[in-house]
Amino acid sequence: AQSVTQPDIHITVSEGASLELRCNYSYGATPYLFWYVQSPGQGLQLLLKYFSGDTLVQGIKGFEAEFKRSQSSFNLRKPSVHWSDAAEYFCAVGAGNYGQNFVFGPGTRLSVLP
Amino acid sequence: EAGVAQSPRYKIIEKRQSVAFWCNPISGHATLYWYQQILGQGPKLLIQFQNNGVVDDSQLPKDRFSAERLKGVDSTLKIQPAKLEDSAVYLCASSPDRAGELFFGEGSRLTVL
Numbered sequence: 371a372q373s374v375t376q377p378d379i380h381i382t383v384s385e386g387a388s389l390e391l392r393c394n395y396s397y398g399a400t401p402y403l404f405w406y407v408q409s410p411g412q413g414l415q416l417l418l419k420y421f422s423g424d425t426l427v428q429g430i431k432g433f434e435a436e437f438k439r440s441q442s443s444f445n446l447r448k449p450s451v452h453w454s455d456a457a458e459y460f461c462a463v464g465a466g467n468y469g470q471n472f473v474f475g476p477g478t479r480l481s482v483l484p
Numbered sequence: 485e486a487g488v489a490q491s492p493r494y495k496i497i498e499k500r501q502s503v504a505f506w507c508n509p510i511s512g513h514a515t516l517y518w519y520q521q522i523l524g525q526g527p528k529l530l531i532q533f534q535n536n537g538v539v540d541d542s543q544l545p546k547d548r549f550s551a552e553r554l555k556g557v558d559s560t561l562k563i564q565p566a567k568l569e570d571s572a573v574y575l576c577a578s579s580p581d582r583a584g585e586l587f588f589g590e591g592s593r594l595t596v597l
Contacts, residue, residue, distance in 0.1 A: 413588035460526050474526035
């Protein structure tokens with residue numbers, strides 16, 4: 371079974387600073403990889419996804435992520451953080467022929483200082 | 485396009501009572517998921533339906549939780565009897581294909597006293 375770790379429970383950055391959220395996964399084959407964002411009291415919204423092909427994927431709201439097979443990582447980045455980016459970020463792995471093993475990481479809470 | 489609809493948004497019950505949550509997925513989405521999200525944790529899969537059949541319910545506490553998806557459209561998740569540790573947000577998600585993107589509803593927050 372696959373698993374996901376997000377080493378950082380909470381990150382604080384200043385508005386305008388760059389951001390990198392870490393995600394490591396464990397899975398025996400090429401996984402489907404996702405980043406979701408959850409604002410307080412809201413459901414999860416997809417930021418970006420990787421299925422195959424170019425290992426650098428672009429998402430919404432200026433986010434990007436890079437798949438590194440050798441490091442089993444799928445880190446999320448943004449060059450300049452906005453106050454509205456403050457939220458909980460979840461990395462997820464989908465696997466299996468039927469996508470039945472869709473596992474989320476524990477999440478990283480992002481705080482943004484003005 | 486309408487999103488995933490869930491109700492109720494909030495529910496407070498006492499332990500040993502029962503509760504039911506309803507989900508209406510995006511039209512045409514064959515796959516439906518119920519997740520449990522305890523405060524401070526990532527969502528945990530409870531059950532996955534493909535049309536009206538169960539694909540995975542290995543993490544569903546079947547002694548107290550049940551779910552159905554009649555006619556392969558909307559779904560109901562029931563808890564009976566509820567325990568204190570069931571306090572969580574119950575998220576419904578749907579997907580147009582088996583291993584693709586999940587679209588989430590806003591969730592149903594359950595508080596068990």
